[in-house]
Each structure stands twice: as C-alpha cells, then as structure tokens.
Amino acid sequence: MLYRQRKLDLPHGELDTPVLFPVRNVGKRSSDNTPKYVGTIPEFSAAMINARSIRNRDPMWNRLTNGVTLREEMDVPEETIIFADSGGFDFSEQEIDTTPKKTIKTQRKLDSDIHGTIDIPLSRENRAAENQRRIDRSIEFALEASDLHTGDALLFASVHGYDPETIRNNIQYLENHGDFDGYALGSMVPIRTDYKKVTKLVLAARNATEKHLHVYGLGGLVYQPLLLYLGVDSFDSSAFIRSAGNRNYLIPGFGGEELHNIEDLDRLPCPCPICGQRSLEDIREDRTALTQHNLWALATELRRFKYIAESDRDVENYLDLRFQGNEVTKRAYETAKQQVRRLT
C-alpha cells in the first residue's frame, strides 16, 4: 500500500495529509454559494479556490486590493488553509488570458498557502500534436512560476499527460529545472471514467516523486479511497456542490442516490449533524443542508479510510468490500492493486 500520512507546514498553520480541499465557488458567481463548513467539519479547514475567477471579478478584486482579506471575503477564519489554483481548467475552452507573473501576483494577494502553476488542460478530443503543445506550455509556465516564486507559500507544479512516460518525464524535467514543493496532476477529469488509465497515471506520478502529490478534480466519493490507496497526498472536489444541485445525496461506501428515488423513508441513512436530527422531507427541501451533508459524506469516506489504515485491519480487504458493488470501479481497483503490489 502506498497510503501515507504527512504534515504540511503552511503560512496559515499545519495541515495533516492526506486531505481533501473542498472547492469553493468564490469568484465564480456573484456570491459564493458554498455553505459554511469551516469550523463545523474539523478536517475541512481548507479550501480550493480559483485565482483567475477572483481576479476577474472586479467588485471582489477591488475589495481585496483595498484591504479586505480573501478569508474575510469568504467569511472563514483567518487560519483557513487556501490552495489557489490558476483556474487553468477554464482554458480548455478559452484562450489563455494570464501569465505566470499575473497568476502568482494574484495568488500572493490572496495570501494562499499553496499556489498551483498555470495549467492548460488536455482534451480527449484534441489531436495528439495539440495536446503535446499544451503539455509543453504548462511546463514552461511552471518553470516561469518557479523563477518568480518567493516566500512561505508552497508552489505545486501542474503536470499533464495521458500516458505514464509523459507524466514521469514531466515531473523529472521539472525536478531538474525548477524548484517545486509538490506536483499537481491535472487533466484527469476528461478521462475520469477510464479508471484504469487514471490509476496508471497517478501511479506514474507517485513513483516519479517523493514530494507532495495533489490530483486535481477527482476527490469524489469513488475516487477518494482509490487515490488514498495510491499514495496521493491531497485532492479536491466540487462533487458535494454539484451533487446537491442535482438533488444527489452522497452515501459513504455507496456513491450517490438521487433523492427522488426514495420517497417513503422518514430518515436518511446518515447520522451526520445535518441528517441525524432532520427528516428526509426536510433535507430534500433544503439545498444547503444537502450540500453540507454531502461534505460530511466526503469527510466520512476519508475518516473511514484513515481508521482502517490506522487500525490493524487490512486496507485491501476494506477496498475489496468498498468496490464490490460496481463492476467498473472494481476492475479499476483490481488493476491498481496488482500494480501497487508490484511496487511495495
């Protein structure tokens, strides 16, 4: 098993890993629609934000340049840990409208604890030549960011590639030519249903570096245990918000359940502070409650894994059980298991 636990020393405090960064929509909309969770879910005193969206929303940016802190803007305690990504995911459709200089300046202004370098995501539909060009640009941007980077915040280089060689090659190249505190694997979202491929790529990255490894965009219920097993140190997810938007109720160990599929229950199967006291009907009506519950579900999934790893239980047995319900994820996990066993 490649699962590992570490501690990051960050400007706003220490952070135990592995950890999930819930994605906050701040900047994406006029008001952040993420319900309060910092302070209510203890291990989620961290957030992933999109530096570019915040920078591009003038009223908010004006407030931030006039002395309001990002954490005040987000209404979270000052000790909240912030991972600011570059917002590169938006560049899958649009032209790149930022530079490493601009991005890192924004990240500094936001006082983020972790800066992610600009990443230009690959697409399944793109021609290989175009994807190669994108990979190349991401590397260039990362190296520029490395040159510009000073200070206490950590710098994670964004890495892309749809094959293990490219991932290894990129990380090694960045190790040789830049100065990074960790690496963040991007472009996994378009291929997320190809579990085998994702698993291979994550392992390639895990083997290429001992440093912190983050995986962008795959922190949902199903991927979470898989990523933990593969030794990933952090991930982020907006699944809790997206699911709530679709009235999708996340259940640890199972996945999602659309609430209109259950009608005649009084109470939901979750004992979290949200569901524990309230009726199904009540939660169905309350999108904020649903979002908060979904976050609890992600926290529960993470807590369970940590508990299994910490106790004398066999993690692989737990995962056999965890994945037995779904043929696709089960096969992905079996493949991962074989590969991991070869490595340990």
Add this chain to the structure above:
Amino acid sequence: MADAFDISDEQQDYSQYGLEANPFPYSPVPAEDPEIYCGQQHVSEKISSTVSTMLSTGKSKHLVITGKYGNGKSHTLKYTRSLLRDRDDVVVGYVAQPGEGFLDIYHEFVYDLGFNRVQELAYEYLASVARDVTDANPISASAMKSLIDEGEILLSEIVPEAVRRLSDVTHFADFARAIVHMVYEDTNLYAWQWLTAEGIRYEQRKEMEIHSALDDDTMGVRAFTAFKNMLLELGYTGVFVFVDEFESIARLSPKNEQATLNSIRHLMDQNSSGLCMLFGCAPEVWQDVMSEYHAFSERIGEEVALKPLTNEHLNDLVLDYLSRERNGPTEASSIDPFTNEALDVILQRSQGNVRQALAICSRVLDSAIEENREQVTPEFVQESM
C-alpha cells in the same frame, strides 16, 4: 523391458579421435547463427560481390540463390545473415518463407528484427531529433531513453517534431506515429502490432491517431519503404532482406503468385537504393519465374546456383567441422577418424546433399565411438547406415 533403454546423461568420450565432442549437427536443420560456412566458393564470391556493392555504393542489388533441397540454401542465407548482423550500419531480416504474399514477407521481416530492435530504432530516431532541437547530445538509443527517464529532455518538445520529420522522410504519417508510439508503454504493443501488420482494433489505432490499416500488399510495400527510408535517414547504409524457400510461391494460386511477384517488383522499383534482397529458391521454380514474369526476373538479374557437393567439397566440409572440436594429438588438417574412401561412400549415400552428408557423418562418428573403432572405413559406413 527395462533393459531396452539405456538413458544416460554421461557424455560420450571422443578423445580417442582427438575431439572434444561430436562436431556434426545431429539435426538436419541449419543452425540459427552458423559459425562456419563450408559452401561453394563461386556462391560465396557472388554473394560477397552483391552485398559489397550495396554496402559500398548504397545502390540496391538483389540475388537469387538456387539449389536443390538440402544443398545448403538456408545455411548459406543464415551464414550471410550472421556475418551482416555484426555490422552496425545495416539492418538484416530473415524471412523463412514467403507465405501467402508480400504482406507475410513484410510481417516476417519486421518480426525477425523484433520488438526490442524496432523500439531501439524509435529511440534512435528521437535521439536524432533531440540532437537538433535540444542542447542534449544523445548518441544512442539507450542514451536517449535515459535522458527521457531522467527528465533531461522533454518528450513533448521532441515528439511532435519527430512525427513531423519522420512523416516527411517516409511520406507515411501513420508509419511515423507508429514508430514514435514504440516508446510509450501504454501504446507500444499496439504500435508493434500495427507495424508487424498483425492488425489492431480501430479504437487502438485511434489512440495513436493512425488512420490506415496495414492489411494488404500495397500497404506492406509502403510500410517497408517507409521503414527503409527511416533507416537511411538515420545513417544506415541499407536493409538486407533474406527470403528463404521462395519456391513455396509456386503453391499459391496463379493470381496470388503474380500479385506477390508484382509487390516485390514494386518494392524494388521504389527502393533503388539501400535495399538488398537475397532469395533462396529451388531451381525449377526459379526457371518458371524467369520465363513467365520477365518484369520480375529482370530486376533481380543475378542468380547463383548451389551445386551438389564434390569429393573435394565434402573433404573441406568435414575438415572444417572436425577442426572445431579438435584438441588432441591429431593433426588439424587430418580428417581422422574418417578415411578418404569412407567420405566417398558418404558422398554417394547423400547424393551430394550437404544436409544429409552432415547427418551421416554425425551418426557414423557416434557408432564408431560405441564400437570402439580406430577408423571409419567405407565398410563401417555401409554397416552403420
């Protein structure tokens, strides 16, 4: 019944003849890498001149070696291959028989080179690109591989350029992509399957952005030509293709036979430089080809015939084999324990067929040991046959 068998791993002792072991092959199949060639001088001269012309001028030249079954065609081809394989400026592929058509010849050729060699060539090509577009100076496939593994060179910087250049060189973008994919662990097996014309599924082709299927003779000729052009670009002098048992094209339907010969003709026409094909063929089939397909025979032009062994040949052959295992007091130039007369009988019995002659020598020598004979006489050969 138990006594009927006497199985033992005890080595026969050949020291009484001044030999370390029985030097003759037990099996009539020629060795993959024959160490000695005791062929006929006019044949080795002809092959040498054909091969040397290509090596020295770079111009393509081809040759047919005819000879009856057992007269040493395969041995001759394999021996020539073993000599050429040691050179690092050529690529050599052996095709045991032409199969159903040119696509099979192409398949066997690439297969004989092997996955590792083709992957090595892919790295060599990337190295040539890396030398141009980066500060690094990889001089070999393995140097290139470690530069990639260690992150000294960025794959994404050289791969698009490599595909572009190789497409220019080969006029075959799909071939270029397949070669480059030989270095990716996720796709190299698919790339190999495509390159060997084994056929791959559409989705696998799509993953490598390969649009065409390599599944007929025309595409086979195209791929071979692309391959050869890549090698010339890499600085190789040329490619040698050895096609053995060419006579088996006679069992194809007339239409398929014609198609195969036409494809080989096209291949020769499209490769006026850097290609040397050596065919082994039974004389009667070659006669038919000569008379029926002028367009083909004109391009080969040269033929050399392996003749049945003479006394002198057999003498030399036996001497060469014996000297491989000589250790004792016997003179190196002696054919002991064989007598000259014994070799005459062996020659008669084998009808001058190399393969049979060697098999008889092997058996007779073992019998002589068993029966503790001092010499192999004509009578003993007769007896032990």
